[in-house]
Amino acid sequence: MSEDIQPSATQPQAASKESQWHYDVIEKLATSALAEQKTARRWSTFFKGLTFAYLLVLLLMALGVFSGAKTKTGTHTALIDIAGVIEAGGEVNADAVMSSLHDAYDNKGTKGIILRINSPGGSPVQAGIINDEIKRQKKLHPTIPVYAVVEDICASGGYYIAVAADKIYVDKASIVGSIGVLMDGYGFTELMKKVGVERRLMTAGENKAMLDPFSPVNPKHQALAQAMLNEIHEQFKTVVRQGRGARLKETPETFSGLFWSGAQSIKMGLADAEGSTDYVAREIIKQEEIVDFTYQDDFASRVAKRIGASLSEGVASVLAQQLVSAESVKLH
Numbered sequence: 105m106s107e108d109i110q111p112s113a114t115q116p117q118a119a120s121k122e123s124q125w126h127y128d129v130i131e132k133l134a135t136s137a138l139a140e141q142k143t144a145r146r147w148s149t150f151f152k153g154l155t156f157a158y159l160l161v162l163l164l165m166a167l168g169v170f171s172g173a174k175t176k177t178g179t180h181t182a183l184i185d186i187a188g189v190i191e192a193g194g195e196v197n198a199d200a201v202m203s204s205l206h207d208a209y210d211n212k213g214t215k216g217i218i219l220r221i222n223s224p225g226g227s228p229v230q231a232g233i234i235n236d237e238i239k240r241q242k243k244l245h246p247t248i249p250v251y252a253v254v255e256d257i258c259a260s261g262g263y264y265i266a267v268a269a270d271k272i273y274v275d276k277a278s279i280v281g282s283i284g285v286l287m288d289g290y291g292f293t294e295l296m297k298k299v300g301v302e303r304r305l306m307t308a309g310e311n312k313a314m315l316d317p318f319s320p321v322n323p324k325h326q327a328l329a330q331a332m333l334n335e336i337h338e339q340f341k342t343v344v345r346q347g348r349g350a351r352l353k354e355t356p357e358t359f360s361g362l363f364w365s366g367a368q369s370i371k372m373g374l375a376d377a378e379g380s381t382d383y384v385a386r387e388i389i390k391q392e393e394i395v396d397f398t399y400q401d402d403f404a405s406r407v408a409k410r411i412g413a414s415l416s417e418g419v420a421s422v423l424a425q426q427l428v429s430a431e432s433v434k435l436h
Contacts, residue, residue, distance in 0.1 A: 181385035182208035182217045185398040190226030190261045198233035200399040208397040209245050216389030219252045220381050225260025238268035253381050254278045267347030273379035274366030280374055284361030285336045290317050
């Protein structure tokens with residue numbers, strides 16, 4: 105007779121352990137899923153709150169809650185900072201300064217305006233637009249004086265703006281002047297010869313490659329550029345003479361591009377007297393309280409610019425990869 109095969113006592117135990125292992129895995133997966141859901145809910149709540157806060161800030165800005173001192177109704181001296189290089193799209197540009205001027209003049213409490221200048225110059229176009237707007241606003245508001253107060257430096261385009269003011273106040277150590285125009289660049293022709301680089305340039309229009317840094321100097325192009333600089337310089341000199349009038353003690357060096365200390369600029373008639381922003385507000389305008397009307401990008405604009413800059417960098421990177429080995433034809 106064959107013997108009955110009895111199941112081993114260890115088989116049920118092995119099955120039990122295997123079942124327990126499955127249960128443990130399922131429990132861990134369920135716990136992990138719940139934890140991920142909780143984390144997702146927390147982040148969702150966070151971003152919803154952040155979005156709400158952002159929209160709330162935009163709403164408050166639209167309602168003028170953050171306009172601050174610019175909504176002040178009491179009498180005061182209006183301050184507009186012109187600090188930095190003057191250039192389109194830069195910190196100091198015509199649109200920003202004109203906006204500041206309009207806000208200052210539109211405020212009924214403004215009794216005088218101070219242009220606090222700390223600029224080495226920049227674009228003659230932007231400076232010229234600002235100069236014209238100051239003079240236009242002065243005609244519209246003859247009872248509101250405009251004073252320029254120079255801090256460290258008021259040179260070139262900065263001085264172009266300053267001469268539109270009724271008076272110019274400086275510190276004795278300020279740098280004032282540099283009434284001139286420049287165009288700079290580099291020439292690489294000798295270096296190209298040394299390293300064996302050949303310049304391949306095609307143009308339509310005999311002067312299209314004017315002042316190309318990789319080509320030898322063309323006397324005709326150089327003369328054309330110099331004539332243009334001379335013309336802009338004459339425009340600058342005219343603006344200074346009109347702004348300073350009989351106060352200007354003109355010498356051969358006045359319009360040479362030199363610059364002087366604040367103390368010397370007073371003697372030359374480029375400035376009127378020594379004085380700080382507080383001094384002019386207190387002693388000249390007679391309104392000690394100063395309200396800053398300098399244009400500032402709002403929160404939304406700053407965010408938009410940062411997003412725009414990031415997108416531009418991404419697009420530029422893609423285009424650079426596509427165009428890195430291609431020769432370009434430009435029309436501008």
